[in-house]
Amino acid sequence: MSAQPDEGRTASDAELLLEVEAVEAAYGEIHALRGIDLAVRRGQIVTLLGANGAGKTTTLKTISGLVRALSGRIRLAGRDITGLKAHEIARLGLVHVPEGRHILRGLTVEENLELGAFTVRDAATRRRRLREVYEQFPILGERRGQDGSLLSGGEQQMLAIGRALMQEPQILLLDEPSMGLAPKLVTETMGIIRRLNEGGTTILLVEQNARLALQLADYGYVLENGEIRLENSAEALRADRSIVEAYMGSG
Amino acid sequence: MSLTDILMQQLVNGLVLGSFYALVALGYTMIFGVIKLLNFAHGDVYMVGGFVGFGVLSAVGGTLGADWGGIAVAMFLSMIAMGCLGVVIERVAYHPMLAAPRLSILITALAVSLVLQNSVLTLTDGQITAFRTDLGFGGLEIGHVFITYNQMVLVGTAALLMIALETFVSRTQYGRAMRAVSIDKDMCRLMGIDVAKVIAITFFIGSALAAAAGTMAGAYYGSIWYFMGFLIGLKAFTAAVIGGIGSIPGAMAGGLILGLLEAFGTQIPGIGSEWKDVFSFSILILVLVFKPTGLFGKSETERM
Ligand SMILES: Nc1ncnc2c1ncn2[C@@H]1O[C@H](COP(=O)(O)OP(=O)(O)OP(=O)(O)O)[C@@H](O)[C@H]1O
Numbered sequence: 001m002s003a004q005p006d007e008g009r010t011a012s013d014a015e016l017l018l019e020v021e022a023v024e025a026a027y028g029e030i031h032a033l034r035g036i037d038l039a040v041r042r043g044q045i046v047t048l049l050g051a052n053g054a055g056k057t058t059t060l061k062t063i064s065g066l067v068r069a070l071s072g073r074i075r076l077a078g079r080d081i082t083g084l085k086a087h088e089i090a091r092l093g094l095v096h097v098p099e100g101r102h103i104l105r106g107l108t109v110e111e112n113l114e115l116g117a118f119t120v121r122d123a124a125t126r127r128r129r130l131r132e133v134y135e136q137f138p139i140l141g142e143r144r145g146q147d148g149s150l151l152s153g154g155e156q157q158m159l160a161i162g163r164a165l166m167q168e169p170q171i172l173l174l175d176e177p178s179m180g181l182a183p184k185l186v187t188e189t190m191g192i193i194r195r196l197n198e199g200g201t202t203i204l205l206v207e208q209n210a211r212l213a214l215q216l217a218d219y220g221y222v223l224e225n226g227e228i229r230l231e232n233s234a235e236a237l238r239a240d241r242s243i244v245e246a247y248m249g250s251g
Numbered sequence: 252m253s254l255t256d257i258l259m260q261q262l263v264n265g266l267v268l269g270s271f272y273a274l275v276a277l278g279y280t281m282i283f284g285v286i287k288l289l290n291f292a293h294g295d296v297y298m299v300g301g302f303v304g305f306g307v308l309s310a311v312g313g314t315l316g317a318d319w320g321g322i323a324v325a326m327f328l329s330m331i332a333m334g335c336l337g338v339v340i341e342r343v344a345y346h347p348m349l350a351a352p353r354l355s356i357l358i359t360a361l362a363v364s365l366v367l368q369n370s371v372l373t374l375t376d377g378q379i380t381a382f383r384t385d386l387g388f389g390g391l392e393i394g395h396v397f398i399t400y401n402q403m404v405l406v407g408t409a410a411l412l413m414i415a416l417e418t419f420v421s422r423t424q425y426g427r428a429m430r431a432v433s434i435d436k437d438m439c440r441l442m443g444i445d446v447a448k449v450i451a452i453t454f455f456i457g458s459a460l461a462a463a464a465g466t467m468a469g470a471y472y473g474s475i476w477y478f479m480g481f482l483i484g485l486k487a488f489t490a491a492v493i494g495g496i497g498s499i500p501g502a503m504a505g506g507l508i509l510g511l512l513e514a515f516g517t518q519i520p521g522i523g524s525e526w527k528d529v530f531s532f533s534i535l536i537l538v539l540v541f542k543p544t545g546l547f548g549k550s551e552t553e554r555m
Pocket residue numbers: 027030032050051052053054055056057058059099
């Protein structure tokens with residue numbers, strides 16, 4: 001890691017919840033991650049920025065176990081999770097909401113949500129969480145019997161997040177939650193993320209829209225060609241002209 | 252006998268045949284759903300299931316009787332045994348091939364089919380084995396239509412198994428997971444679902460249903476042999492395609508429709524029962540040409 005930068009406005013000495021150390025990953029010949037180091041403390045929102053193809057999605061997939069790390073270490077709350085299977089990692093409370101939302105087509109909104117709580121044995125707990133999600137996203141309650149893949153983009157994003165909440169995550173990995181949404185819905189999505197964080201969920205957020213992400217986040221990393229090019233508090237990154245020019249065109 | 256009576260009689264025959272097709276088609280379609288494989292060995296699992304059922308009945312028939320009571324026990328144990336065999340087949344033969352090109356796993360399925368057939372061929376010298384039971388020939392005469400008790404038990408058992416399956420798939424977490432795995436495996440993993448376990452459960456259930464059909468067919472027709480899975484495998488595939496491959500209600504409907512079409516088809520002047528199979532496969536071709544997604548299929552279903 002680079003020299004000790006400013007650690008952001010909150011949680012600077014909270015427990016390290018997620019630690020990624022020198023992680024490399026590849027798709028066949030394509031060396032997508034060339035040694036990633038990053039850390040997320042409990043209670044923080046940390047954002048991962050970078051151009052298309054920089055390796056943001058691959059970083060999240062490697063953390064959640066969908067892509068195997070070739071080398072390096074990943075720890076969740078101090079426990080080494082490198083090499084665990086994706087479903088085992090999910091059961092530890094690290095929940096990844098993938099790029100493109102991945103609503104299960106042909107299944108109703110409610111079935112999608114209930115599958116989110118697949119690992120919860122107790123039916124009463126499942127029902128309680130379902131109620132909480134419907135309270136938080138009333139539109140999902142109204143559409144509970146409808147095919148989840150037929151919802152609008154914004155509703156699907158809520159469903160994807162709601163489904164993740166059914167797992168009661170310690171940490172949420174969000175991959176471009178604002179992708180394809182109208183500006184008003186982007187703002188709403190950002191509001192939801194802030195609320196979740198205020199409710200105690202730690203968040204690692206990948207965003208194309210760097211301006212928005214840095215408004216929410218405590219801390220940010222900038223990825224380039226599978227490497228962390230720089231990292232700093234969100235405040236400092238917002239003030240950095242070169243970042244603004246390189247990654248905020250779309251904001 | 253009037254034409255109506257003949258047609259009613261064929262309706263009964265068609266339901267019996269259709270029940271066998273549907274039970275086998277279900278496994279075909281469920282396995283296709285979770286790993287996108289046309290499991291050409293599935294008909295042979297039905298065949299081995301018939302032999303295991305026969306073996307169990309020979310062992311317990313003396314004490315339990317070789318009527319439907321004994322056959323139920325034989326069927327149950329055969330279902331468990333074939334369920335386990337299905338899981339082993341998936342683990343040993345298919346699982347290592349999942350990442351390989353699609354054609355490789357298809358060829359693997361053909362190999363598994365040959366292994367099963369040739370194992371039984373060797374054990375039985377290729378002879379037809381008489382599946383002796385104490386089933387009677389009693390039945391009910393409704394109008395001029397005669398329905399045997401055996402036919403009723405058989406269709407009833409098939410219906411119960413299908414209701415149980417439907418309940419499992421729509422009501423339980425693992426049943427939903429099975430549908431989810433057939434849609435998006437990585438998303439399932441992110442929700443904490445052990446995809447490998449769901450695939451194993453699917454093979455267990457699919458193979459057990461084939462074993463139920465194999466045992467009942469052996470008992471009903473009175474004979475079994477090593478090649479009996481071949482034709483029903485193709486018919487079940489046809490039924491699954493008619494219903495829309497990957498769709499569970501589709502396989503049930505497709506099996507019944509195919510059974511009924513065959514039964515009625517043999518009544519059309521000029522199409523005797525010797526043309527039955529030609530008739531079925533012509534239907535397969537027509538479905539593939541005019542409605543390749545089948546009755547219940549979705550257009551995005553992957554095709555081989
Ligand atoms: N499944 C895959 N097979 C092969 N190469 C892949 C695969 N997924 C990603 N890559 C490659 O790995 C590199 C990193 O991709 P990744 O999807 O992680 O980028 P990203 O930063 O998320 O981009 P975007 O902003 O477009 O989502 C790219 O060069 C990409 O082409």
